[in-house]
Every structure is written in structure tokens, then in C-alpha cells.
Amino acid sequence: MSKKVLVLGEVREGSLRNVSFEAIAAAKKVSGNGEVVGVLIGDAVANLAGELIKYGADRVVTVEHPHLKQYTSDGFSQAFMAVADQEQPEAIVFGHTALGKDLSPKLASKLQSGLVSDVTDIEGADASALFIRPIYSGKAFEKVQVKEGLVFVTVRPNNIAPLAKDESRTGDISSISVDITNLRTIIKEVVRKSTEGVDLSEAKVVVAGGRGVKSEEGFEPLKELANVLGGAIGASRGACDADYCDYSLQIGQTGKVVTPDLYIAAGISGAIQHLAGMSNSKVIVAINKDPEASIFKVADYGIVGDLFEVIPMLTEEFKKLLVNA
Amino acid sequence: MNIYVLVKRTFDTEEKIVVTGGVIQEDGAEFIINPYDEYAIEEAIQVRDAQGGEVTVVTIGGEDAEKQLRTALAMGADKAVLINTEDDLDELDQFSAAYILAEYLKDKDADLILGGNVAIDGGSGQVGPRVAELLGMNYVTTITKLEIDGKTAKIVRDVEGDSEVLEAELPLLVTAQQGLNEPRYPSLPGIMKAKKKPLETLELDDLDIDEDDVEVKTTTVEIYLPPQKAAGRVLEGDLSDQVKELVNLLHSEAKVV
Ligand SMILES: Cc1cc2nc3c(=O)[nH]c(=O)nc-3n(C[C@H](O)[C@H](O)[C@H](O)COP(=O)(O)OP(=O)(O)OC[C@H]3O[C@@H](n4cnc5c(N)ncnc54)[C@H](O)[C@@H]3O)c2cc1C
Ligand SMILES: Cc1cc2nc3c(=O)[nH]c(=O)nc-3n(C[C@H](O)[C@H](O)[C@H](O)COP(=O)(O)OP(=O)(O)OC[C@H]3O[C@@H](n4cnc5c(N)ncnc54)[C@H](O)[C@@H]3O)c2cc1C
Numbered sequence: 001m002s003k004k005v006l007v008l009g010e011v012r013e014g015s016l017r018n019v020s021f022e023a024i025a026a027a028k029k030v031s032g033n034g035e036v037v038g039v040l041i042g043d044a045v046a047n048l049a050g051e052l053i054k055y056g057a058d059r060v061v062t063v064e065h066p067h068l069k070q071y072t073s074d075g076f077s078q079a080f081m082a083v084a085d086q087e088q089p090e091a092i093v094f095g096h097t098a099l100g101k102d103l104s105p106k107l108a109s110k111l112q113s114g115l116v117s118d119v120t121d122i123e124g125a126d127a128s129a130l131f132i133r134p135i136y137s138g139k140a141f142e143k144v145q146v147k148e149g150l151v152f153v154t155v156r157p158n159n160i161a162p163l164a165k166d167e168s169r170t171g172d173i174s175s176i177s178v179d180i181t182n183l184r185t186i187i188k189e190v191v192r193k194s195t196e197g198v199d200l201s202e203a204k205v206v207v208a209g210g211r212g213v214k215s216e217e218g219f220e221p222l223k224e225l226a227n228v229l230g231g232a233i234g235a236s237r238g239a240c241d242a243d244y245c246d247y248s249l250q251i252g253q254t255g256k257v258v259t260p261d262l263y264i265a266a267g268i269s270g271a272i273q274h275l276a277g278m279s280n281s282k283v284i285v286a287i288n289k290d291p292e293a294s295i296f297k298v299a300d301y302g303i304v305g306d307l308f309e310v311i312p313m314l315t316e317e318f319k320k321l322l323v324n325a
Numbered sequence: 326m327n328i329y330v331l332v333k334r335t336f337d338t339e340e341k342i343v344v345t346g347g348v349i350q351e352d353g354a355e356f357i358i359n360p361y362d363e364y365a366i367e368e369a370i371q372v373r374d375a376q377g378g379e380v381t382v383v384t385i386g387g388e389d390a391e392k393q394l395r396t397a398l399a400m401g402a403d404k405a406v407l408i409n410t411e412d413d414l415d416e417l418d419q420f421s422a423a424y425i426l427a428e429y430l431k432d433k434d435a436d437l438i439l440g441g442n443v444a445i446d447g448g449s450g451q452v453g454p455r456v457a458e459l460l461g462m463n464y465v466t467t468i469t470k471l472e473i474d475g476k477t478a479k480i481v482r483d484v485e486g487d488s489e490v491l492e493a494e495l496p497l498l499v500t501a502q503q504g505l506n507e508p509r510y511p512s513l514p515g516i517m518k519a520k521k522k523p524l525e526t527l528e529l530d531d532l533d534i535d536e537d538d539v540e541v542k543t544t545t546v547e548i549y550l551p552p553q554k555a556a557g558r559v560l561e562g563d564l565s566d567q568v569k570e571l572v573n574l575l576h577s578e579a580k581v582v
Contacts, residue, residue: 115542130547139342140342141551144545185465191489279554296559303564
């Protein structure tokens with residue numbers, strides 16, 4: 001049985017997030033040969049509809065309202081429910097982002113449905129589809145089946161490959177007008193702290209520092225390397241506890257879980273709680289002066305040495321490579 | 326202030342996970358309060374101490390979860406409630422867990438409900454927002470700062486590394502992010518006192534919940550461990566050669582740069 005699937009296109013600073021294209025690819029799988037409908041919610045987002053279609057959506061429904069300029073669970077749930085009422089989907093796919101995590105349980109509750117969160121892979125399609133997701137922060141995985149009703153999933157960034165962009169694809173773009181009222185949360189201010197716009201959970205490259213970095217300034221060489229590679233900075237709890245960086249950078253069982261293509265761990269010993277947050281990265285590089293450090297057990301490549309020597313050399317070497325590329 | 330904290334018992338973060346016959350082995354494993362729920366308990370105690378009122382910690386689980394509830398009482402919570410589903414239910418998913426918690430909370434006139442933003446075992450982060458929605462209550466997730474001023478909560482929340490400063494009226498449900506506070510350790514007098522604090526056990530019947538109402542929507546069909554990584558390569562030789570080799574390997578062999 002083919003399904004009609006709604007996919008939320010998540011907009012940040014005027015562009016669609018990559019995870020939304022990954023969500024479309026996931027939706028295609030779930031839909032069988034059904035229809036994938038992109039949903040855009042915001043104050044001025046309709047201009048992005050074409051891009052969702054080029055990445056595989058069959059058509060797009062937009063909801064625009066001045067009160068949707070900033071995300072609130074009340075505003076976005078009213079908008080999304082209006083689309084769901086009109087479209088009566090059999091499945092819904094979101095990205096497992098801050099927004100997706102905040103909004104999807106509220107909607108699942110309204111729709112009285114299950115919700116499979118943080119999916120990293122999908123086996124099969126249609127009713128028998130199995131959703132693979134990490135449990136125990138990546139120390140194990142489970143396969144989940146939806147027993148009844150709507151299939152609602154959120155997909156973890158960086159795990160399901162997006163479809164190739166097809167410039168020739170076209171599709172219908174329609175809009176729904178919704179009265180957005182009674183917003184119970186008032187956002188006063190947003191303080192940007194993350195590095196250079198590269199989001200930790202979506203970054204293809206993460207350069208992470210631990211207690212071995214020794215100070216706030218000690219993160220500077222790591223930041224340079226991350227900049228050269230277009231990556232994001234992460235940290236161990238050791239570094240966060242020591243106040244070398246903000247807790248929002250913490251990776252691990254009680255921090256963020258990341259799965260970049262390349263994870264560079266510098267001055268991190270590799271405690272089990274840290275490994276839980278990064279060991280499913282595609283390629284792991286460890287730089288540590290202690291050859292016995294546990295981080296080497298999960299690293300694909302390791303250099304035993306002083307990070308303050310190794311990191312700047314690496315930065316220079318990558319610069320050379322990327323200039324030639 | 327009438328404050329409730331949703332608490333989950335989880336594996337200790339030090340534990341390795343062992344799967345036998347498709348089931349995660351619990352024998353001999355250490356259990357703790359979900360670390361994010363510890364922040365929630367600490368915050369609840371601080372709000373109560375500043376504003377007056379009472380903190381009740383609530384968990385769904387088996388008899389074993391009494392230990393974590395006693396720990397919460399020893400930290401300073403006033404009352405504990407164990408909703409024991411062991412005899413009634415074989416399966417629980419986020420839909421059913423939230424339903425049970427909301428049925429318990431619906432007539433409690435809570436001003437503030439706190440939970441963790443995610444349980445480190447199940448890891449869905451659904452239960453808090455689901456409970457709020459079932460109660461018709463507003464919620465704010467992943468908070469790192471909470472200030473109560475009359476009926477208004479002034480909150481900072483972590484949004485993928487950025488901070489959102491916001492305000493919302495009580496009643497409200499919030500979920501804790503790391504950085505919210507520094508959870509206290511139970512003191513010895515706290516542990517002694519906790520033994521005398523009320524710990525109520527309820528079953529689905531006591532909440533007028535029918536087993537059909539909490540039929541799961543999703544079910545786990547398989548649990549497995551991630552493939553063991555083959556031992557990596559520690560490079561050797563002159564440091565500058567190692568660096569060159571590494572860049573080369575990442576570019577040509579691993580193809581990630
Ligand atoms: C409930 C709980 C939850 C936790 N959650 C997390 C979590 O989510 N994430 C997390 O990371 N941790 C977590 N931890 C903490 C974890 O147990 C470790 O304490 C922490 O990861 C250690 O951080 P670290 O590796 O930076 O520090 P350390 O273990 O002190 O390691 C520092 C490393 O740096 C190396 N080093 C020092 N100087 C240099 C140099 N100049 N060049 C190269 N190498 C150098 C040393 O050899 C050492 O290996 C948690 C702990 C608990 C109890
Ligand atoms: C493989 C697997 C098998 C399971 N089998 C069973 C089973 O047979 N029986 C069973 O009872 N459970 C079982 N569970 C647990 C159950 O599915 C979850 O506890 C529940 O659905 C909550 O989901 P979560 O862990 O994703 O919590 P999240 O939504 O990530 O939790 C967020 C917050 O909600 C609150 N919260 C979550 N769970 C509880 C709770 N139980 N009590 C109070 N507050 C809570 C806490 O504040 C927590 O920090 C199983 C879980 C897994 C992963």
C-alpha cells in the first residue's frame with residue numbers, strides 16, 4: 001500500500017536545512033509509490049518550495065503568517081495541524097533537530113499516534129517498514145515497527161542520504177491560510193553562540209577538544225582546523241566541566257550525539273560516556289599524548305603526540321590539500 | 326507551588342550494554358536516576374525553597390524504581406509516587422508512558438512540571454512534550470535557566486548551541502538540559518529523612534486506566550549491538566610525516582576530506 005507522506009521543510013536563516021532533504025529521501029522510502037508532500041511553515045518561506053520539489057517532494061503546501069517568523073510549538077503546531085487536516089497523511093517525517101524534537105511529540109499527541117524518534121535507517125517500506133534507531137545513546141540499536149495508525153518518524157541528521165537534486169522536477173505549490181493565535185511562549189531574544197553557522201549535529205566534520213586542551217584559548221587551534229574543514233567544534237564533558245567551553249558543545253551520553261563523516265578527537269581520553277556520543281561517526285581520528293588512551297580503541301587513525309603541535313600542522317597540511325583540490 | 330518531577334530509572338552511564346537473546350541484560354547492572362532528571366529534581370527543589378510549596382517525584386516502572394525515588398527524596402523532594410505497571414503491561418512506548426503520566430497528573434493542579442529533555446536509554450525525548458499536550462499545558466524543552474517571578478517563568482533554552490531567552494506563564498512543563506544546575510548529592514540526614522517520606526504506589530486500576538487505553542503504537546522487534554570497529558591504525562614515524570600521512574589517508578583512503 002502506498003502512502004501519502006508529509007515532510008516538514010525546516011528553514012534556518014532563510015535556507016532549507018540539509019536534514020530536510022534527507023527527510024524527503026526517508027519519506028520516499030516510507031511512501032512506497034505514494035505521494036511526498038513538502039510542508040513549509042514560516043513568515044516568508046514559499047520561495048523555498050521549488051527546492052523541496054527538486055529534492056524529491058511531489059508538491060508543497062505552505063503556511064505563512066507573521067507569527068510564524070520564529071518557531072514556537074503553539075504557532076507551528078497550529079500551522080502543521082491545518083495542513084494535516086487538509087491532507088490526511090498516512091505518514092509524517094521530520095528532521096530530528098531542536099525544532100523537530102520539540103514539535104513532533106506535541107503533534108503525535110494531538111494525532112494520537114506513535115512516534116519513532118531519531119531514526120538512522122529504514123528497512124523495507126510500507127506497513128512492514130522497520131525503523132532503526134540508537135538506544136542507550138548509541139551503545140545499542142533497536143528496530144521499531146509501527147503497530148497502528150499514522151507512521152510518524154524523525155530522522156537523525158547525516159544518516160539517510162538525500163536524493164540527488166533534480167533541477168527539472170516541478171510540482172504544485174499551494175498555500176493554506178491559518179489564523180495563528182494564543183502563542184503562550186514569548187521569545188525575547190536569541191543569543192547566537194554556535195560556531196560560524198555550522199551546526200554540530202549536522203556538521204560533516206567535528207573537531208572536538210577535551211581536558212587536554214587545557215584552557216579556553218586552547219580551543220583556538222581547534223577552531224582554525226574546524227574552519228579550514230568547514231566543520232564544527234565539539235567538546236568532552238571534561239572540557240565543559242573545566243569551563244574551557246560551553247556545555248552546548250558537549251558530545252556524549254549526556255550531551256549531543258553526532259555522526260559526522262570525520263570526527264577529530266584532540267586531548268580526549270575516550271570515556272565510555274563520550275564514546276556513546278561519537279563512536280558511530282564514519283571516520284574517527286584521535287590525537288592524544290597518551291598511547292594507552294581508550295580513544296585509540298575506537299579511532300580509525302591515531303597520532304600519539306601533543307595536540308598543540310599536531311593540530312596546527314594538520315591545519316597547514318589540509319590548507320595545502322584544499323588549495324590544490 | 327505545586328511541583329511535579331517526572332523521573333526515569335536508567336542504566337548507569339558506565340554500563341556496557343550486553344544483548345542476549347535479543348534482550349538487554351539487566352542482571353548485575355547499576356541503575357541511576359536518568360541524569361537529565363537529576364537536573365529536573367535539583368531545579369524543583371530550588372524553586373520550592375525559593376517559592377514555598379511541595380515537590381512530588383513520579384515514575385512509571387517496576388518495584389526496583391523505588392530506589393531511585395528514595396534517592397530523589399533524599400535529595401530533598403517531599404513525596405514520591407511509583408506507578409507500577411509490571412503486572413499490567415508487557416510493553417510500554419512513549420505514547421503509553423505519556424498517557425499514564427498525564428492521567429495521574431490531570432487532577433493535581435500542578436503549577437510546574439519538570440522532566441529530563443531525554444532519557445539516556447530510550448532516547449526519544451518525547452515524554453515531556455507529550456504529557457504537556459495531554460494536559461493542555463504549555464511546555465519549554467531543553468532549558469538551561471529558570472526564574473519564577475509570580476506567575477511568569479523566565480527561561481533560557483538551548484537550541485543547538487544557541488540560547489533562546491523566553492517567557493511563559495505557569496502552569497508550565499519544562500525539560501532540563503545539562504547546564505541548568507549542579508545536582509546535589511543526597512546528604513546523610515537527607516537519606517535518613519527520605520526513609521520516612523511518603524512513597525505511594527499506584528497501579529493502572531487506581532488511575533482508572535484500561536489496558537486498551539495504553540496499547541502501544543510502536544513496538545521493538547529487534548535489539549542489537551553496533552558492529553565492533555576493527556582496531557584502528559596508530560601512525561608512526563616522524564611527526565610531520567605522520568601528519569602528512571594522515572591527511573593523505575583521510576583524503577584518498579577514507580575519502581572524507
Ligand atoms: C553521568 C555521567 C555522564 C557523563 N556524560 C558525558 C558526556 O556526555 N560526554 C563526555 O565527554 N563525558 C561525559 N562524562 C564524563 C566522562 O566520564 C569523562 O570524565 C570525560 O569524558 C573526560 O573528559 P576528557 O576526555 O576531556 O578528560 P580526561 O579523561 O582528563 O582526558 C584528557 C586527555 O587528554 C590527553 N592530553 C592531555 N594533554 C594533551 C596534549 N597536550 N596533547 C594531546 N593529548 C593530551 C590526556 O592524555 C587524556 O587522555 C559523564 C560522566 C558521568 C558520570
Ligand atoms: C528497547 C526498549 C524496551 C523497553 N521495554 C519496556 C518494557 O517492557 N516495559 C516498560 O515499562 N518500559 C519499557 N521500555 C521503556 C519505555 O519504552 C520508555 O520508558 C518510555 O516510552 C519513555 O521513552 P523514552 O525512554 O524515550 O523517554 P524520553 O521521552 O526520552 O524521556 C524524557 C523524559 O520523560 C520522563 N520520563 C520518561 N520515561 C519515564 C517514566 N517511565 N516515568 C517517569 N518519567 C519518565 C523523564 O523526565 C525523562 O527524562 C523500553 C525501552 C526500550 C528502549
